[in-house]
Amino acid sequence: MTSLDDIPVTQLKGVGSALAEKLAKLGIISLQDLLFHLPHRYEDRTRVIPMGSLRIGDVAVVEGEVMKADLVMGRRRSLQVTLRDSSGFLVMRFFHFNAAQKNQLSEGARVRCFGEVRPGRAGYEFYHPEYQVNPPPMPAEGDATLTPVYPLTEGIQQPRVRSLCQQALAYLQRFPIKDWLPQGLLAEYQLPGITEAVQLVHSPPANAPVNLLMEGRHPAQQRLVMEELLAHQLSLLQVREQIQAREALPLLPTGDLPERFLDSLPFALTGAQRHVLADIRQDLSQPLPMLRLVQGDVGSGKTVVAALAALQAIGAGAQVALMAPTEILAEQHFQNFRAWLEPLGIRLAWLSGKVKGKARAEALEAVRSGDAGVVIGTHALFQEDVEFHRLALVIVDEQHRFGVHQRLALREKGVGGSLAPHQLIMTATPIPRTLAMSAYADLDTS
Template identity: 85%
Template sequence: MASLEDLPVTTLKGVGNALAGTLARLGITSLQDLLFHLPHRYEDRTRVIPMGSLRLGDTGVVEGTVMRADMVMGRRRSLQVTLRDDSGFLVMRFFHFSAAQKNQLTEGVRVRCYGEVRPGRAGFEFYHPEYQVNPPAMPPPGEATLTPVYPLTEGIQQPRVRSLCRQALGYLKRYPIPDWLPPSLLADYQLPDITSAVALVHAPPADAPVHLLMEGRHPAQQRLVMEELLAHQLSLLLVRQQIQQRQALPLLPGGDLTERFLDQLPFSLTPAQARVVADIRQDLSQPLPMLRLVQGDVGSGKTVVAALAALQAIGAGAQVALMAPTEILAEQHYQNFRQWLEPLGLEMVWLSGKVKGKARTEALGRLAEGKARLIIGTHALFQGDVLFERLGLVIIDEQHRFGVHQRLALRDKGAEGQRAPHQLIMTATPIPRTLAMSAYADLDTSVIDELPPGRKPIETIVIQDSRRDEVIERVRKACQSGRQAYWVCTLIEESEALQCQAAEVTAESLQERLPELRVGLVHGRLKAADKAAVMDRFKEGELDLLVATTVIEVGVDVPNASLIIVENPERLGLAQLHQLRGRVGRGEQASFCVLMYQAPLSQNGRARLQALRDSQDGFVIAEKDLEIRGPGEVLGTRQTGMMQFRLADFERDRDWIESVRTMAPSVMKDTRATEALVRRWLGERVRYGDV
C-alpha cells in the first residue's frame, strides 16, 4: 500500500515542476517531507489590535480603511499605503510591489494586515505585511487558531507553504503516518501517536493551550521533539555500527617505547591522564576500531596522551596519522612529537597543503614504504595519493573543525585496505555533556578533568576600549620585567583580509607607542614558514609582544607569556575566548587576560564576559556558551549539519537527551524502524556514514 513517503509533492494542486524544485531546496520531495517541515514558531492572529494602542516592536493584526496609497520616490521607490481605524492610523510600506497591487489598494478599501511595528517617516509602519483585501469576519474568540510560521527558502512565501501543508493534512485520514515507536514507550511518557501530533502542530485547534504551543512544550510538539532527537542519536549509532563492522588491527602494548618515553618526560602523568591512557590502551588492544573522544581543558595535557596512544600503535608495528585543522596547530604538534619521538629513534613526516614537489613526493614515499611511522599534517592527509604501509591509528585534533565526512574519509586508508584504523579524537573545546551525548553518540568519551600541578589560575580583567592607554602601559611594564605578551585582534567581518589588515595596523601602532619593545605579527595570510619563524622567535624570547589574529587560539605554548590582551572580545564565543586565555598561565608566574570591549555591550555580550570572569573551568564555560549561543555555534559550523533541528531545542529539551540515549539501543534492534526514523528526520543527510 502506498504511503505519504511515496506520494510526490506534485500530487498537490498547484505544484508543478518549478515549485517542486523550490521545495526540493528545503529537502521536501514527498508529502511526508512536507508534513515534517514543521512550524518553528506561531503567530497569534486571533484578535484585531486597535492602531492607537500599538507600541514599537509589537507584532499583531490591524484592520482599517485605506485613506490613500502613494508612490514615494525616496532613496528607494516604495508604495506607501495609509490605513485608518477608529483609534488612529498606520502605514503599510512595500519596496517590492506590482501595478495590480497598487490598483487593488485604493482609497476606501477595507484591509486586514499582520506585521511588526517599526518607526517610519509617517509614524508607525508595517514593512511588507501579509494582508487581505475585504477580509471575512474574524472567527469568534473560541474558534480562532494560532498561525504557523515555517522555515522558507527563496522563491516561496509563508501563505503558499501554509496552504500546501493544509492540503497535505487532508491526506492523513487515508494515509496515516507509520508510528515506529512501541506503544508502551508512548504510554510511559503520555505522548500522542505520530499522526495526531503532526496534525495538531500544523493546525492547532482553537482550544489548544496557546502558551504551551508558543513555548514548544505542548505534548504534540514534545512527541516530535523526542522522535527527532532519537533519529539523530540513531543516525550516529549507525555510523558507529558501520565502522565497527570492519575489523581493526589489535595493537597490543609491546616493546619498551612507552617506558623510554615516560622516563624522558620532565613530569609525571596526572591521575586523570593515566586514567584516559588506560581507556585508550584497552581500546587499542581490541580487534574492533576504537572510536574515542578525549576532552580536556586548555593545558590539561592531551598531547602527551596522544603521544602514548601513538607509541602503543607504533610499538605494535602500525603507522599513525595525526591531523589538525590549522597549519599552526599541526606545526606545533610536529615540533612536540619530534622533540619526544626522535630520541626514541622513530621517523616521522610532515604534510600540509604547502608541502609540494620533491619534498611532498619524498614524504609520501617514506610513508608508503613504512619507513615513516608517524605522519602529522592538516586536511592534506585526506588526499587520495597519501598511502600507508600499515595505518593502525588516526588521531584527530579539534574534531569540531572537521565534518563527520572528513573523519570517516581516513578509515579507508586502514591497514590491508580492509581494516579500519582506530580513531582517537581530541578536543580542547570542552563540550557540554548533553551536547556530547547527542553530537558524538558514535564515540566513547574520556575526560581529562584536572590540570597538571603548578598551573596558576589566570586573572581575567574586563575593561572598556576607552582605557586603551592604561592597557598599553600594562604591556610595557610586563615586558620590561622580562615577561612576554600577546595582543589579539578580532574583527566582526568574516573577511580574513580585513582581519589581517587590522592586525597589521595594530602592530604598527603598538610598535610606535612601545619603541623599546620587539613586536612580532602573525595572521592567517602569512606563509606557513613565515608564521612558524615568527612563532619560533616569540618562543625563543626574541620578541616581547606578539600581535595576532585568532590563529593563535589553539596549540601555542610559550611558558614565559603571562599577559594576553583580546580586543573586541564581545565578538567571539565563550569557548574561543577561553582558548585564547589559555595561551597564558603556562609558566610559574601570575598571568592576566585583559578583555578590552567596545561599549555599549549587549546583554549577551555582558553575560559572556561575566561568565569568563567568574570561571576558569572550561566545562562550566561550555555549558554557559551552549545556553547563550545554542548548539550549532558551540560545535562549530562544520558540525552543524547534524545539529540543525527542525523542532528540538537543546536548552528547552535537554531533559529528553538522557531518555533518548537509553531508548536508542532497543529501537536499534528493529532495523526497519531505525532506517525509517533516520530517513524521516534527516533525509539525505544520513548518507554521511557512506563516505
C-alpha cells in the same frame, strides 16, 4: 506508497521543479521532510485590532478599506496605500512592488494585513506587510490557529511554506507517522503521539499556551525533541555497527618504543592516564576497529596518551594520522609529537591548507611511501591526493568540530580492502559521562 517519506513534495499542488529545487536547499525532498521542517516561532493573527488602538512596535492584524494608493517619489520610490477603519487609518508602504499590486490595491478595496507598526510621516505604517484583498471572514474563535513562522531560503515566502505544510497535514491523516517511543513512556511524561505532535506544532489552536510554544517547551515540541534524540542515537549506533562490521589490523604491542618514550618524560603517568592507556592498548590489539572517546580537561595529559597509542601502532608497522580542527591546534600537536618522536627515529609529516608546492609534494610522498609514521594536519587529511601506505590508527582532537561523517571520510583512507583503521577521539568538552554516552553513542568512552 505507504509512508510520507515515500511521497515527494512534487505531489503537492503548486510544487514544480523550480520550487522543488528551492525546497531541496532546506533539506525538504519528501512530505515527511516538510512536516519535520518545524516553525521557529509563532504569531497571533487570530484577532483584528482596531487601527486607532495600535502603538509603535505592535505586531497586529488590521482590516480596512483602501482610501488611496499613491506612488511616492523620494530617495526610494514606494507604493503608499492608505487604509481606514472606524477607529483610524494606517499606511501600507511597499518599496518593491509591481503594476498588478497597485491595481489590486485600488481605492475602495477591502484589505486585511499583518505587520509591525512603525512611525511614518503622517501616522503609523506597515512596511511590506502580508495582506489579502477581499479576505474571507475571520474564523470563529474555536477554529482559529496561531500562525507558524518557518526557516526559509531565498525565493520562498512564508505563505507558500504554510500552504504546503497544510497540504501535507492532510496526507498525515492517511499516512500517520509510526510512533517508536513506548506508550508507557509517553504517558509518564504526558506527551502526545508523534502524529498529534506534528499536527499541533504546524497548526496550534489559538488557545495554545503561546509562551510555551515560543520557548520550545510545549509538550508537542518536547515530543519531537525526544524523537530527534532517538533518531540521533539510533543513527550513531548504526554507524558503529557498520564500522565494526569491518575488521581492523590488530596492533599488538611489540618493541620498546613506548618504554623509551616514557623514560624520556620528566614526569610519571597518572593513575587515570594508565587506566585509559590500558583500555586503548586492549582495543588496539583486537581485530575489530577501536572506537574510543577520551575526555579530559586541557592539560590533563590526553596528548601523551595519544602519543603512546601512536607508538603501539608504529611498533606494529602501521601509520598514524592525527587530525585537529584548526591550523594552530594541529601545529601544536606537530611540534609536541616531533619533539617526542623524532628522537625515537620516527619521521613525521605535516599537512595543512598552508602547505604548498614542493613541501606538500614531499609530505605526500612520505605519507604514500610509508616513510612518515605519523601524519598530522587539519581537514587537509581528507583530500583525495592524500594516500596512506598503511594507515591503521586515526586520532581526532576536538570531536565536536568534525562529527561522524568527517571521521568516516578519514576511515576510508585505512589500510585497504575491508580493513578499517582504529579511531581515538580526544575532547576537552566538559560534559557528564552519561550525556557523552548518548551524544557519542558510536564510541566507547574513557
